[in-house]
Amino acid sequence: MGSQIGVTGLAVMGQNLARNIARHGFPVAVHNRTESRTKQLIEHHGSEGDFTPAYSLEEFVAALDRPRRIIIMVKAGAPVDAVIKDLIPLLDAGDIIIDGGNSHYADTRRRVAELAEHDLHFVGAGISGGEEGALLGPSIMPGGPREAYEPVEQILTAIAAQVDGTPCCAYIGPDGAGHYVKMAHNGIEYADMQLIAEAYDLLTHAAGLSAPEIAQVFEQWNEGDLESFLIEITAKVLAHTDAATGKPLVDVILDQAEQKGTGRWTAQSALELGVPVTAITEAVFARALSSRKDERTKASTILPGPAGGKVESDFVDAVRDALYASKVVAYAQGFEQIRAASNEYGWDVEPGTLATIWRGGCIIRARFLNRIKDAYDRDPELSNLLLDDYFRDAVAGAQDAWRKVVRTAVELGVPTPAFSSALAYYDGFRREHGPASLIQGLRDYFGAHTYRRTDRDGVFHTLWSEDGREVSAD
Ligand code: NBP
Numbered sequence: 001m002g003s004q005i006g007v008t009g010l011a012v013m014g015q016n017l018a019r020n021i022a023r024h025g026f027p028v029a030v031h032n033r034t035e036s037r038t039k040q041l042i043e044h045h046g047s048e049g050d051f052t053p054a055y056s057l058e059e060f061v062a063a064l065d066r067p068r069r070i071i072i073m074v075k076a077g078a079p080v081d082a083v084i085k086d087l088i089p090l091l092d093a094g095d096i097i098i099d100g101g102n103s104h105y106a107d108t109r110r111r112v113a114e115l116a117e118h119d120l121h122f123v124g125a126g127i128s129g130g131e132e133g134a135l136l137g138p139s140i141m142p143g144g145p146r147e148a149y150e151p152v153e154q155i156l157t158a159i160a161a162q163v164d165g166t167p168c169c170a171y172i173g174p175d176g177a178g179h180y181v182k183m184a185h186n187g188i189e190y191a192d193m194q195l196i197a198e199a200y201d202l203l204t205h206a207a208g209l210s211a212p213e214i215a216q217v218f219e220q221w222n223e224g225d226l227e228s229f230l231i232e233i234t235a236k237v238l239a240h241t242d243a244a245t246g247k248p249l250v251d252v253i254l255d256q257a258e259q260k261g262t263g264r265w266t267a268q269s270a271l272e273l274g275v276p277v278t279a280i281t282e283a284v285f286a287r288a289l290s291s292r293k294d295e296r297t298k299a300s301t302i303l304p305g306p307a308g309g310k311v312e313s314d315f316v317d318a319v320r321d322a323l324y325a326s327k328v329v330a331y332a333q334g335f336e337q338i339r340a341a342s343n344e345y346g347w348d349v350e351p352g353t354l355a356t357i358w359r360g361g362c363i364i365r366a367r368f369l370n371r372i373k374d375a376y377d378r379d380p381e382l383s384n385l386l387l388d389d390y391f392r393d394a395v396a397g398a399q400d401a402w403r404k405v406v407r408t409a410v411e412l413g414v415p416t417p418a419f420s421s422a423l424a425y426y427d428g429f430r431r432e433h434g435p436a437s438l439i440q441g442l443r444d445y446f447g448a449h450t451y452r453r454t455d456r457d458g459v460f461h462t463l464w465s466e467d468g469r470e471v472s473a474d
Contacts, residue, residue, distance in 0.1 A: 014073030022049025093119035105176030121148030126182020128362035137161035139361035143178025161361030173347035187266025194283035211248035228366030279330035305413035321401035352376030
């Protein structure tokens with residue numbers, strides 16, 4: 001008997017995924033372009049399960065039971081295509097390739113179609129949870145033809161995180177659906193982290209608290225509605241003392257946020273779909289601004305701001321409420337984007353399934369996701385999370401504090417792009433009449449772009465440069 005599955009690409013993610021598979025009792029073949037990684041895996045962890053090391057792709061493919069199931073865990077982009085190209089001549093009809101990296105969903109759509117021409121199946125599986133998740137149980141978002149997923153379902157659900165006996169792995173939809181929702185998950189993660197960073201900034205620069213004091217605040221917050229992996233580790237990072245200087249580590253970490261691209265991809269797709277995901281987009285822009293350290297340092301000596309001031313005694317609780325309300329908006333936007341993409345590409349993604357499989361294993365795991373799951377259980381067709389009774393009440397209850405925090409931030413000159421844009425989205429969304437009427441009027445004036453009226457059907461144009469008469473433009 002051969003191996004039930006193979007993993008090629010044994011850097012941190014692939015290695016840990018292979019160990020996770022082996023620890024669950026599935027015989028696994030392992031391969032890496034550079035032999036040393038394969039040797040190291042066997043040397044250090046070979047006793048954890050039934051591994052078959054392979055030092056060429058031919059040997060790797062020959063070690064697998066049929067239909068062959070191969071997980072590719074190499075760097076996203078050209079390396080994935082290179083591995084697929086080398087695999088194709090070695091495989092037989094019905095074999096399955098699973099790409100577990102952070103591939104762009106458009107690449108996955110292309111690969112599903114290309115491999116189908118060779119009678120091969122392709123599953124684009126988003127895998128979240130980082131290094132630790134890959135080893136101990138990630139959240140897995142497989143997309144592609146359903147018949148390609150079924151033969152790997154048993155293994156993927158076994159190695160995924162489990163919450164209340166439910167695996168954090170479920171079929172998402174055809175072609176690029178799995179990688180799309182993984183991308184959107186990362187986008188939401190960007191927004192979540194930006195909101196946390198803004199709360200930290202306000203507690204530092206408005207409330208005047210130190211990092212260890214803020215760590216305690218986050219610890220308390222983690223006992224309430226905000227309970228989540230990110231809030232928990234925020235407390236840990238803020239409480240950590242730098243051994244070299246004796247200062248809080250966060251005070252000596254350079255304030256330039258890096259990014260690998262999934263947040264930017266989410267924002268780009270949102271722009272293409274016309275979905276206002278302001279919190280995610282602001283998070284991407286905030287990282288971009290943070291990276292301009294030299295310019296900011298110079299500007300800090302040139303550009304004046306407010307003199308400062310005091311905050312009210314309930315400010316810390318107000319920041320907590322503002323964080324929660326902004327987070328609801330960020331998730332509402334992220335889920336709205338997934339729905340829009342699902343409609344655009346015909347994927348039929350179930351938002352409730354996402355909330356279920358994101359409860360464990362992944363970076364955005366949170367108590368909050370149970371609330372989202374409940375909302376979609378109540379109404380699977382819910383168009384926006386803010387319209388669910390629970391979330392409507394939660395945001396309504398927080399809105400006075402939310403407005404106060406944004407007002408204070410503006411007065412004190414503390415930038416809160418995600419808090420503020422989430423509030424602006426909320427106010428824009430809950431309004432029947434907005435100022436877009438003027439935009440349409442302006443567009444008609446300079447470009448004869450026409451407008452529709454509130455009081456009768458049809459398309460109209462005003463002869464602005466003539467006698468100001470309105471004419472039908474139907
Ligand atoms: P990397 O993204 O750092 O990629 C390194 C692996 O790619 C090595 O095995 C390397 O082989 C292989 N590789 C490259 Br580079 N070019 C290749 C080529 N042309 N042919 C064959 N192999 C090639 O690894 P990672 O950090 O383990 O991440 C793997 C995937 O998982 C990525 O898509 C990444 O974005 C994603 N990821 C996800 C998370 C998460 O939280 N879900 C975290 C980290 C990464 P070599 O050893 O011979 O150089």
